[in-house]
Amino acid sequence: MDKMKQETADLTQENIALIGELFPNVITEIKDENGKLKKGINFELLKQELSGDVVDGEECYDFTWVGKKASIVEANTPIRKTLRPCIEESKNWETTENLYIEGDNLDVLKLLQESYLNSVKMIYIDPPYNTGKDFIYKDKFMMDKEEYKGQLGTYDEVGNRLFQNTETNGRFHSDWCSMMYPRLKLARSLLAEDGVICMSIDDNELDNLKKICSLIFGESNFEGHIHWRRRYNQPNDKTKMIGLVAEHLLVYAKDSKTLKEKGVGKIDLSGDFSNPDGDPLGDWASKPWRIGSGQSGSSYRITTPSGLELDGEWMGDEETFKRLLKEKRIIFPRNGNGMPRKKYYRFERENEGQCATNWWSHDQFGHNQGANNCLTGLFGFKNIFDNPKPVELLRALIQIANVKSKEVVLDFFSGSATTAHAVMQLNAEDGGNRKFIMVQLPEPCDEKSEAFKAGYKNICEIGKERIRRAGDKINKEIEESNRQLKLEEEPKKPVDIGFRVLKVDTTNMKDIYYAASEYTQNLLTDQISNIKDDRTDLDLLYGVLLEWGLPLSLKHEIEEIDDVKIHIVDNDSLIACFSEGVPETVVREIAKRQPRRAVFRDSSFASSSDKINVEEIFKLLAPNTSVKVI
Missing domain, CATH: 3.40.50.150 (Vaccinia Virus protein VP39)
Incomplete structure (x- = not known):
């Protein structure tokens, strides 16, 4: 079974792969910081492939700053x-x-x-x-x-x-x-x-x-x-x-x-409507009749119900104002002392937008x-x-x-x-x-x-x-x-x-490294858990969701099969079991449900033969299920 990586994607390598699909001849091998070989790009060859589009050694518009190249690398660098x-x-x-x-x-x-x-x-x-x-x-x-x-x-x-x-x-x-x-x-x-x-x-x-x-x-x-x-x-x-x-x-x-x-x-544009004056045309809102900055209007004098005279620039001409006033579509807030406002009704603005x-x-x-x-x-x-x-x-x-x-x-x-x-x-x-x-x-x-x-x-x-x-x-x-x-x-x-x-934290996996002289036959065969001791099943589940590319808001249910807890995500999208020593009956029951994905702890199985048995069970009962371990 494949092991989950439990780290974010290496976007640089993914980009190199995409370029390689277009220009296989520019792909080469380079050494990483540990001396291991990995894929790289021969940029001189790539320039030749794109020679008609590359500006090299000539003046051109470019926006740059101190640290730009490093920030590009930072975006592509994977994290654990x-x-x-x-x-x-x-x-x-x-x-x-x-x-x-x-x-x-x-x-x-x-x-x-x-x-x-x-x-x-x-x-x-x-x-x-x-x-x-x-x-x-x-x-x-x-x-x-x-x-x-x-x-x-x-x-x-x-x-x-x-x-x-x-x-x-x-x-x-x-x-x-x-x-x-x-x-x-x-x-x-x-x-x-x-x-x-x-x-x-x-x-x-x-x-x-x-x-x-x-x-x-x-x-x-x-x-x-x-x-x-x-x-x-x-x-x-x-x-x-x-x-x-x-x-x-x-x-x-x-x-x-x-x-x-x-x-x-x-x-x-529907706004907040109400009908405080019992208007027979229903709920209404209002907007200023006086024009705002940068708008054009008409100049004339308006007399408020309280007798206050107002000079200004108004939304419509004087005849329009008089008509709206007669139709009771002009209101004066503050008991008749405020600036005039024009009513507009809910039915006029429903399903309207700008x-x-x-x-x-x-x-x-x-x-x-x-x-x-x-x-x-x-x-x-x-x-x-x-x-x-x-x-x-x-x-x-x-x-x-x-x-x-x-x-x-x-x-x-x-x-x-x-x-x-x-x-x-x-x-x-x-x-x-x-x-x-x-x-x-x-x-x-x-x-x-x-x-x-x-x-x-x-x-x-x-x-x-x-x-x-x-x-x-x-x-x-x-x-x-x-x-x-x-x-x-x-x-x-x-x-x-x-x-x-959800809170960002270090990887769920232990950093376990051994020098070549430290490897023994027992070390190779013993099942050593590589999961940190303080991590719960739920921690592991959400790490799996991230790596498998599943939304973190999916419905999540917990069931028990033969006293073993299993996690079911989005019905059959994923079934996870992180218990130690998972019996074959539980594996068979999960496989019978034919989920699209299944995941177990690597240390859940006592030996390599047990892992092979799990693979065979899924091949028989759920051949389309992707099975992995962490």
């Missing part, structure tokens, strides 16, 4: 790590299809390559902006370990490396580019062919982010640059000539042609203060998280990405988990069943922060609790709405508000 389940921190473990993963997102993106290849409909990230204050991920290729530790090193409690990219760092932009490049390169391979990635950023690294994305996704797949007004009030910073009120959202498709063929989404533009206003897509208020409402105290994104913003991005029911949204800089909140909220509104995968490094909270004082030690604890509270609130609102249904109306179903927590 795994994801360990944490049921006690999860919610609705057995039924949920959502994931919350703790750990360095570079490791996580590598670990997800098999299970979620070409499977994610939308990725949203809000990475560190490299302002000199953000803590960002530090990769090992920048300098040797001791130099790095002495100059920049700070570590979290599980050894993940962090550093603060200060103005004094000579590689202020290079370090940031080297951090982002491998993550975006790995993220691209997870996107579905009609998938979309949306990235928040400010002025500081906007230019570099766009250049990196053009390298990875291609300029032809650039979908747009959205300017989002993140605050509703005017800044009063006397140290700046231009105050910052907007942030940027860069949007790239994996393949623009496929995206357009399958259809882009529209922004929902194409996204590159200017997103704070009143429609939310703002930072509103996002802070949302968290305050959920947690009961202020300043739980710095600069969270509003749910309205993420909700709109999910809509324009056209994420449909059962499709996956990934956020690998998940922070306060706004993306998860937005997915659940949108599912509640339209009855969808979109899935989310949140990834976050457990960065410690400042001990002086309100979050730490409230008992939240790291950002992951905030994110998980936010999902719990927001999910409970959403389903409670659905229950309340269902109680008020009219006779002919269909009740809404509760949404999936759970999540499985």
